[in-house]
């Protein structure tokens with residue numbers, strides 16, 4: 001019998017090490033993310049989750065004294081070899097824990113990046129703004145006030161605006177870093193539904209402190225602890241009664257003291 005060929009990973013991380021001013025925070029981690037999956041990263045504070053995301057789109061280069069080694073490949077291409085780092089950051093979108101609205105209208109928040117990239121056609125831009133706001137489940141709430149300030153929206157709406165803005169770059173990979181930290185459970189569930197839709201078109205890396213959110217949304221989850229991978233695997237193993245590591249069981253079941 002011939003085994004079905006495994007699909008090449010969308011992202012491959014090999015032996016990634018990271019230190020800040022000599023203090024090591026990622027200790028040589030290796031894992032892969034498949035195309036069109038939601039891949040969750042869980043772990044306690046300071047385990048290195050946000051730092052890992054910064055390595056993926058090379059925004060780690062903004063941090064003085066940060067030193068990374070290892071290999072990160074996207075579609076088989078080493079990200080360090082990508083000359084146009086803006087193109088890399090367009091492909092790997094990032095949604096921060098707190099909404100970071102530009103002091104612009106709702107429309108201009110979403111149109112900002114496409115305009116900067118030279119997009120000029122008004123009706124095409126209108127269509128793109130509508131599509132991104134619809135994908136972020138915000139369109140119906142804002143379609144009548146597209147030209148009012150984005151910063152006047154509620155926290156949950158601003159977080160969806162941040163997602164719409166990330167989508168305006170048409171990313172292949174969308175990284176979300178604790179997107180629900182400042183929003184209510186109902187809005188969180190709405191955005192979770194949005195993510196389930198979006199994974200048809202992109203690969204999603206979901207950093208979350210909410211273990212149940214990882215369980216609900218992801219197909220696979222990675223548990224980071226002090227810069228090491230405790231366990232990475234399918235959710236039906238990680239969240240089962242018998243994950244590979246007792247530490248995983250204790251963490252996902254809230255037994256940690």
Ligand SMILES: Nc1ncnc2c1ncn2[C@@H]1O[C@H](COP(=O)(O)OP(=O)(O)OP(=O)(O)O)[C@@H](O)[C@H]1O
Pocket residue numbers: 020025043044045046047048049050051052063209
């Ligand atoms: N810019 C920085 N300069 C120096 N040290 C940093 C910097 N950013 C993070 N660190 C350190 O790196 C370690 C990992 O931090 P990181 O923010 O990646 O963790 P995290 O898992 O995202 O935590 P949290 O759940 O609190 O967001 C921590 O010890 C943190 O203090």
Ligand SMILES: [Mg+2]
Pocket residue numbers: 049050051177
């Ligand atoms: Mg973090």
